[in-house]
Amino acid sequence: MQNIRKRSGIALGAILSLVVSLFAGVTPATAANEAAAVVTPLGSGALTANSVPITERFELFTRHGNTVAGVNAGDLGNGTAANYSLFYSISSESNGVNIYTAAGSAFAGASRVNTPTSVSAAADYPSSAATGYFTVTSTSPYVYFEMDQNVVNSLSAAVSITVTPFLDNDGEAGWSAGDSKGDAYTFRFIPWSGLGASLALSTPVQGYNGSTASVTLTEGTVRWSQLNGSFAVGFSNTQDVESDAVTLSAQATAATSPTTYALSGSSIVSGNYSFSAAVQTSQMTTLGAVNSVSAILYYINTGSIDGSDPEAALAGAMALGATVTKAVTAVSAAGLTVSPVTSANIAKTGDNNADVRYNSAFTLNVFPYSASTTTSIAVASTFEVVSNTGLEFGANAGVRIAGTAYTTSAALNAVELTIAAGTTTLAMETFGQEADATDNIVVKLTSQLQSTTLTLQLKEVDLTVAYTPTTVAGLAGTTKSFPVTITDQWGSSTPRTDLRVKGTLVLTGGSTSTAVATVTAGAATLAIAPAPAINTGSATLTLQTEYYNQATQGWQSIGNSDSVAWNVYSYTAGTDAFKAPTTPSVSASISYGVTAYSWSGVMTVTVVNSYSPVTVTATGLVIQNSDVTTDTASDTLTIAANGQSANFKFAGHKAGTYTVTFTSGTATTTSLVVIDAAGHDKGASITFDTTNLVAGATTAITGTLVDKHGNPVATGGTASVAVVYTGKGLPFNNSSAMQTDANGEFTFQVLVLSTEKGDAAISATYKPAGATVSTANKTFAHALTVGGAAASADKKVNAGSFKGFVAVYARGYEGQRLSAKIGNDWVIVDPIVNNQDNGTLFRVVDFTGAGVNIAVRIYIDRVLIDTINLTTK
Numbered sequence: 001m002q003n004i005r006k007r008s009g010i011a012l013g014a015i016l017s018l019v020v021s022l023f024a025g026v027t028p029a030t031a032a033n034e035a036a037a038v039v040t041p042l043g044s045g046a047l048t049a050n051s052v053p054i055t056e057r058f059e060l061f062t063r064h065g066n067t068v069a070g071v072n073a074g075d076l077g078n079g080t081a082a083n084y085s086l087f088y089s090i091s092s093e094s095n096g097v098n099i100y101t102a103a104g105s106a107f108a109g110a111s112r113v114n115t116p117t118s119v120s121a122a123a124d125y126p127s128s129a130a131t132g133y134f135t136v137t138s139t140s141p142y143v144y145f146e147m148d149q150n151v152v153n154s155l156s157a158a159v160s161i162t163v164t165p166f167l168d169n170d171g172e173a174g175w176s177a178g179d180s181k182g183d184a185y186t187f188r189f190i191p192w193s194g195l196g197a198s199l200a201l202s203t204p205v206q207g208y209n210g211s212t213a214s215v216t217l218t219e220g221t222v223r224w225s226q227l228n229g230s231f232a233v234g235f236s237n238t239q240d241v242e243s244d245a246v247t248l249s250a251q252a253t254a255a256t257s258p259t260t261y262a263l264s265g266s267s268i269v270s271g272n273y274s275f276s277a278a279v280q281t282s283q284m285t286t287l288g289a290v291n292s293v294s295a296i297l298y299y300i301n302t303g304s305i306d307g308s309d310p311e312a313a314l315a316g317a318m319a320l321g322a323t324v325t326k327a328v329t330a331v332s333a334a335g336l337t338v339s340p341v342t343s344a345n346i347a348k349t350g351d352n353n354a355d356v357r358y359n360s361a362f363t364l365n366v367f368p369y370s371a372s373t374t375t376s377i378a379v380a381s382t383f384e385v386v387s388n389t390g391l392e393f394g395a396n397a398g399v400r401i402a403g404t405a406y407t408t409s410a411a412l413n414a415v416e417l418t419i420a421a422g423t424t425t426l427a428m429e430t431f432g433q434e435a436d437a438t439d440n441i442v443v444k445l446t447s448q449l450q451s452t453t454l455t456l457q458l459k460e461v462d463l464t465v466a467y468t469p470t471t472v473a474g475l476a477g478t479t480k481s482f483p484v485t486i487t488d489q490w491g492s493s494t495p496r497t498d499l500r501v502k503g504t505l506v507l508t509g510g511s512t513s514t515a516v517a518t519v520t521a522g523a524a525t526l527a528i529a530p531a532p533a534i535n536t537g538s539a540t541l542t543l544q545t546e547y548y549n550q551a552t553q554g555w556q557s558i559g560n561s562d563s564v565a566w567n568v569y570s571y572t573a574g575t576d577a578f579k580a581p582t583t584p585s586v587s588a589s590i591s592y593g594v595t596a597y598s599w600s601g602v603m604t605v606t607v608v609n610s611y612s613p614v615t616v617t618a619t620g621l622v623i624q625n626s627d628v629t630t631d632t633a634s635d636t637l638t639i640a641a642n643g644q645s646a647n648f649k650f651a652g653h654k655a656g657t658y659t660v661t662f663t664s665g666t667a668t669t670t671s672l673v674v675i676d677a678a679g680h681d682k683g684a685s686i687t688f689d690t691t692n693l694v695a696g697a698t699t700a701i702t703g704t705l706v707d708k709h710g711n712p713v714a715t716g717g718t719a720s721v722a723v724v725y726t727g728k729g730l731p732f733n734n735s736s737a738m739q740t741d742a743n744g745e746f747t748f749q750v751l752v753l754s755t756e757k758g759d760a761a762i763s764a765t766y767k768p769a770g771a772t773v774s775t776a777n778k779t780f781a782h783a784l785t786v787g788g789a790a791a792s793a794d795k796k797v798n799a800g801s802f803k804g805f806v807a808v809y810a811r812g813y814e815g816q817r818l819s820a821k822i823g824n825d826w827v828i829v830d831p832i833v834n835n836q837d838n839g840t841l842f843r844v845v846d847f848t849g850a851g852v853n854i855a856v857r858i859y860i861d862r863v864l865i866d867t868i869n870l871t872t873k
Contacts, residue, residue: 034065036180037084037165041187042105042142043225051221053299054156054189055318057146059105059226062086062136062165065182085168086143087133087175091160096148101140110144133174147189154192154318162186188221195219197297197320204293204328205448215297294325331448333368333379338445338454341365341425344492352452355459355489358439361400361429364454366419368447378421381447385415390438391458397432399441405431412441419445428456435460461488463559465501465545469628473567473611473640477533482526482564486519486545493522498548500555503528507568508537519545530568539566567643569611576665577608579644585672588651590682590711591622597651602626603671605648607641607664614639614646618660621673624649653709677742678711680719681768686780688762692863693729695787696754703764705744712744718770721746727760728752728786737770757787757861785863799856799868804849806856806872813860821857822846848872 041050042059052058062084090097102110113134136143145161152159162184170178196218297320340346340354346362348354356362366383367376388409391399398407406412419426433439439458444451467484474480484501486494499519503526506512515528530539541564546555588600605614615638616623625631625639626647639646641664652658652675662669689702705713705721715721721738723746725731734748750760762782769776795812799820808820810832817830827846848854849872856868 033183034067036065036068036182037086037167038063038065038182039086039143039163039165039185041185041223041226043223045223045225047185049221049223050185050187051190051194051219052187052223052226053154053192053195054147054152054159055149055154055192056189056227057144058161058187058189058223059107059142059144060163060185061105062141062143064167068167068180083135083137083168084165085133085135085175087131087164087166088145089131089162096151097159097161098146098148099134100144100146101136102142102144103140105142107142107144110142111140113143135168145187152189156191158191158194159189160186161188187223190219190222192299192318192320195222195320199295199297199321199324201293201295201324201326203326205331292325292327294323296323297321332370332377333448333450334370336368336381336445336447336450336452337365338383338443338452339365340454344490346456347490349457353455353457356430356456357488357490358433358435358458358460359431361427364426364428364443365424366426366445367424368450376422376424379447380421381419381445383415383417383419383426384444384446385412386442386444386453388412388441390436390440391430392433394432398430400427400429400431402426402428430458433458459489461494463488463494463499463545464562465543465559466562467543467564468630470563471565471567471627471642473569473642474530476536476568476570477529477531479527479529480566482528482541482543484517484524484526484543484562486522486524486559494519495522496547499558500524500546501526502544502546502555504542504544505530505539505566506542507531507535507539509535511535516546530566536568536570539568540564541566567611567640569609571609571612571665574666575609576612576667578662578664578667578669579606579608582606582662582669582671585674586650587674587676588649589676590655590678590707590709591651591653592682592708597622597624599624599649599651600673601649603648603650603660603673604645605662605669605671606645607667608644609664610644611641612664614641615663616646616648616660617663618650618658618673620654621650621652621658621660621675624651655711678707678713680713680715680717681776682707682711683713683715683719683766683768683778684708685778686721686764686766688782691782691784693750693752693760693784693786695752695756698749698751700747700749701762702745702747703762705740705746705766712742713740714742714744715740719766719768720770722765722767722772723748724763724765725750725760726763727784728756728758729760736772752786760784760786785861787861797858797860797865799858799870801848801850801870801872804847804872806846806848806854806870808846808856808858810858810860817859817861819859819862820846821859823848823852823854 039060039062041047042061050058064084088097088099097114098112099114100107100110101113102108113136114132147156147159163186164175164184165182166175167180168175169180170176172178175181197215198218199215299318299320340348341363342348343362345357345360346354366381368379368381369375370377385401388399391397391409391412393408393412395407398405399412400406401415402417406415417426435458441456441458442453443456444453463486465484465486467482472480482503486499486501488494496519501517501519501524503515503517504512505514505528507530511531513528513531515526517524517526526543528541542561543563544557544561545559547558548554549556582605583603586600586603589598591597605616607614615636617636619635622632622634623637625637626649627642628639631637631639637648639648646662650658650660650673652673655675655677658673658675660671660673662671683705684707686703686705689704690699693699703721703723705715707713713719716739720736721740722736723734723738725734725748729750729752731748731750738746738748740746761784763779764782765777765779767774767777771777796810797813798809799822800807800809806822808818808822808827810818813832815831817828818832819826819828819830825846825848852872854870854872856870858865858868
């Protein structure tokens, strides 16, 4: 590789550079031994920051120690004290070193102090030895070492040099026992590869305006402040756009006229150095599709450069590693979500707002999504805090994000986290906060050209007492109970034990009743009666949560109240009656859900006695109070009439017409509820009416299609049934598109010859949409026995018992096979030969013993004809 100080003329095509200057004015570090000469490195950093690239120089400062006699502390020399000298030791004699001293840290007019091997007009030649010493005058205390560039280059091996400062007190050449020796200091020249430089390039996104190069140099002992040059990142792309047509940016700051971009000194931390650079590619997209973006890291030893002409600036640059190229990827996110994961501590209050409980932990959804806001995609995103208002910060107060606590406002507002692809949630928590109406945090999620924000408003607990329903009815003077719940705005029951619920009932005419109930685990039951007992009419019950104020020693209202309209009525026995009109009938479709019912229209009944209870009985149906939908029951439901009317809805699983009965006191009336027939696409199963086909006859086979509740399904419309018959016998009138009737039935025939005997099968495919191939299709199989004898009045089987024997009888089955299972025994006769006097009755016996309960199963030609249960005699 070429010498970085001599290199020139690199042609880079379309290079976009960002340069980081590393100059820094510093104060020399302090050494330990102040009783002799002292040597320290120039620039910032600890003494252990003692390395520079082999093409750079290493700069030192020499002085008297603070306790040297005859000089002021740290004085460079006042003429009365001896000058100081430096021993130096080089790790390899083959590597030449040049040593210069100067009066100032800028090294203006520096002069060489070590002896060359020969006299030459050139300044570049090797030193004469691997060790030596030289005297440093008090007027030129600044010293730098450099490796001879005729001997080394950027690839050369590392070289270590140790310098030992001393005061030449005895006048003898070199260091001797009479001299004052200071602390030795070792520094290194390392090859460029020793910096551990690496560059990572973010994947550019189609239509996006940038790609970011992140650079890291991992060598931890580099004295960055002594480097004489700058790092640069060169960008290019497949369109080869001219560099001066593209805007550069650094550290998220864009500039319309690119110049030099320098990192602050705070970026140099613990000897490790890294930075990021971004190039805006918006100009690239106007010149055609960009397929890829490339970046490469350089070092330029000439200091800061003008970014407006990067090709000239990089003419003498040293490439640190290979070019990194990333292909442009397409935008895959339809949008982003930063939203609350609903819990007891956070609740969404708007598209971009959420309420958060003070000093609690909560979780946010943070992900890009595709077609649905709930379907995340594996694309990385950036989460940041935009601002905060009114928050408390300190050692015990702040905000915790992903496990890291931020205890200053500046630190919180600087949060910028990368949310890795596939991560969908982020944990947050506030702590040490004091309630204030303005306290909030604004966060932002960014990915693929898009961003969205969420304002997290910190909230105090706000309690609400609630009772359902909102309207009730009751007899004058009669106590009613009201179970209530007390929850906060996040839906959590309050754990407080210092609460009660106060009920205030105001009846028409101005009479007022009050009652209280203790709150336990966020619930209470309030019992209260309207007063006076003779008054009727409209009343309002107000429910209010109260807490015991220790300061005032009294009860005080807290949170939101609830109210209930209470219709107070009187009743005289024997006056119950229904008024016309009552809804004659309502209809509903079959309900297929377990709890998600298909409700009918509203059925209204009207009573004479306002607000009196009405009981409806509808066996086989689910009944709902249509005014308070949570009031639901099966078969029977009682509600209080709202005024003079009661309103109901009905649902059921079985089609048909149902008579419903309404009762109010001693009065009754009826109406009808019609549950409509199953739809043509609701079929769930098919069954058949026979398992045996008779030899020498044509048998009609009927299939029945029903829904999940057993309701018949008439196909019609698009639905149909495809019937395929296989095996013995000749089917006809079956097809691939058969229709069922109102009873869900379809029929076809099978002819069996007198000589045919064996098995057959039916395959029936129900097609709700009529499609031959569909995931909605359902297929059912049915097995048949072919060739059995026809049943007739003169054909019969039976069984009986006598003297411990079981006898099996068969009439009219001569020539066929009989098999009978008697308990665990099998009796088989094949063929049957009648042996009784009448020539038609056959009998076979089997001994079992008396007093045995037994089942006798009788088969003809392997078809079960009958089962006889008996106790043997």
